[in-house]
Amino acid sequence: MTEMLRVLNLRKVFTIGGIFSRAKIIAVNDVSFEIKKAEIFTLAGESGCGKTTIAKILLGFEHPTGGIVEYKGRRIDNIKPNERFSLRKEIQAIFQNPFSTFNPLRKVDRYFFEALQNFGIAKEEREAEKIVREKLEAVGVAYEEFREKYPSEFSGGQLQRISIARALLTNPSxxxxxxxxxxxxxxxxxxxxxxxxxLRDRFGLSILYITHDLATAYYVSDRMAIMFRGEIVELGPAEKVLQEPKHPYTRLLRDSVPEPDPSKRWTSKVLLAEQEHEEYLRMGCKFAGRCPSAMEICKRESPIHYEVDGVRVKCFLYR
Ligand SMILES: Nc1ncnc2c1ncn2[C@@H]1O[C@H](COP(=O)(O)OP(=O)(O)OP(=O)(O)O)[C@@H](O)[C@H]1O
Known part of the structure; x- marks a missing residue:
């Protein structure tokens, strides 16, 4: 089986506001995608489009309002907390700020030895050290430079590598x-x-890369999905999605990437915060309010996904 993760019609509704001004945000709406073995799949989109909510659901930190999540063919969106523990070995995560991953008053190597013990991976110290060396080597950090150090003794980049090494300790898929x-x-x-x-090539690791940075997304992804207001608007091979964007929103995003320097961060905020709520609640296509190609139907109905040239596009232009 090549399918590692399958997400089907995922939905998450949050209720916001107080008793007298209660409102609903559909943070994730009818999201479907799959990640294959040894594939880097990217969820890209600006801040607030629902990426982190999806990650939280996959990691069991949030319950979905609807939809299905399958890992290696087994449903995991409704499993019990004790079953989550074994899954934690298989699905690991790293986050934005490596400095908040580690307690500043604790030596980083303690986390490694503790994890190996808690997961029952190493029984004695020599065995544990061998595994730690191996994982650090995989991320390009020398064991000697890592031992007995506090988080503040590393640079941000080094500490992020170290948090990746920690995630690898359990041999996740x-x-x-x-x-x-x-x-x-x-x-x-x-x-x-x-x-x-x-890591994908050496260990067959599957990676869900969540970002708002299209430059790195283009560089690293095998396939990618562009999200807008809780929905996937375009999904396909990364090259196709970014070189020949089909959805008007993807085009707008692509054009906001500072070129030609690919290492530059994509910083332009295309959308205004105050538009966010209104767009989440919009009937029809959520992008219709600012879409240069909007038609009458876009304001009334939400488009389905159309298959165009190997890419899935949620837009009436491709009816
Ligand atoms: N616990 C919550 N309660 C209410 N609303 C929430 C909650 N978590 C997220 N949201 C809302 O859901 C929407 C999606 O948020 P989410 O964090 O998933 O987006 P994101 O694309 O990951 O953005 P960012 O990169 O800023 O984290 C936003 O409008 C956010 O305000």
């Missing part, structure tokens, strides 16, 4: 990386995403 390079120096960003490619 799937790594969820939520904005892993957005706090890393621009000059080091590519070297970290390069590491993802290396």
């Amino acid at each position: 799937l790594l969820i990386a939520d904005e892993p390079v957005s706090m890393v120096d621009a000059s080091l960003r590519m070297s970290i995403v390069n590491l993802f490619k290396d």
